[in-house]
Amino acid sequence: MRQLMDYNKVNYFEKADSTKHREFIISQNNCILCGTVLELKHIADRGILEIKEEAFCPHCEVKTRTKTHALN
Numbered sequence: 001m002r003q004l005m006d007y008n009k010v011n012y013f014e015k016a017d018s019t020k021h022r023e024f025i026i027s028q029n030n031c032i033l034c035g036t037v038l039e040l041k042h043i044a045d046r047g048i049l050e051i052k053e054e055a056f057c058p059h060c061e062v063k064t065r066t067k068t069h070a071l072n
Contacts, residue, residue, distance in 0.1 A: 011071065023045070031057035038064060 016022040030037055036059040043052045049071040056063045 029062055031062065033057065033060050033062065037062070044071075 004032070016025055027058045036057050038055045039058050041054045043054075044050075045052070051069045051071060053067045053069060054063060056068065
């Protein structure tokens with residue numbers, strides 16, 4: 001069952017004034033299929049100075065995105 005997302009309960013450190021901003025934050029932090037808050041896993045590779053970030057839904061068991069960040 002798809003969870004209803006409450007746009008007023010956004011767990012984020014910035015103030016999201018606009019509906020568009022809140023919708024973007026929710027799309028990045030919640031599963032598009034079921035609305036569950038995504039879990040993030042970070043894997044550091046100091047040999048190539050990168051951190052790999054993987055977001056996945058613990059309910060659906062779907063990986064939603066993978067990003068690679070360079071270490072300075």
